[in-house]
Amino acid sequence: MSIIAxxxxxxxxxxxxxxxxxxxxxxxxxxxxxxxGALVGGLILRTxxxxxxxxxxxxxxxxxxxxxxxxxxTYIRR
Numbered sequence: 085m086s087i088i089a090x091x092x093x094x095x096x097x098x099x100x101x102x103x104x105x106x107x108x109x110x111x112x113x114x115x116x117x118x119x120x121g122a123l124v125g126g127l128i129l130r131t132x133x134x135x136x137x138x139x140x141x142x143x144x145x146x147x148x149x150x151x152x153x154x155x156x157x158t159y160i161r162r
Contacts, residue, residue, distance in 0.1 A: 087123075094122030 098118020102109050109117065136143075 091119050091122070094119035097122055 095115045095118050098114045098116070098121065101118060101121065102114050
């Protein structure tokens with residue numbers, strides 16, 4: 085993903101993250117939080133994929149399965 089795409093996505097992610105965490109911040113701060121978060125997250129993800137290869141996919145699959153189990157236990161199995 086290019087740097088420009090990370091910046092655009094980061095601005096939107098910053099808005100969403102500040103709302104989810106209930107943080108009152110002005111627009112430039114919100115955008116900066118999201119942009120830095122997107123750059124850091126992109127760097128970590130690229131490093132994880134480069135270093136761990138298929139193992140990172142396995143970790144992602146386990147995390148996804150945990151989310152599905154949580155949804156199943158919370159909402160479906162009542």
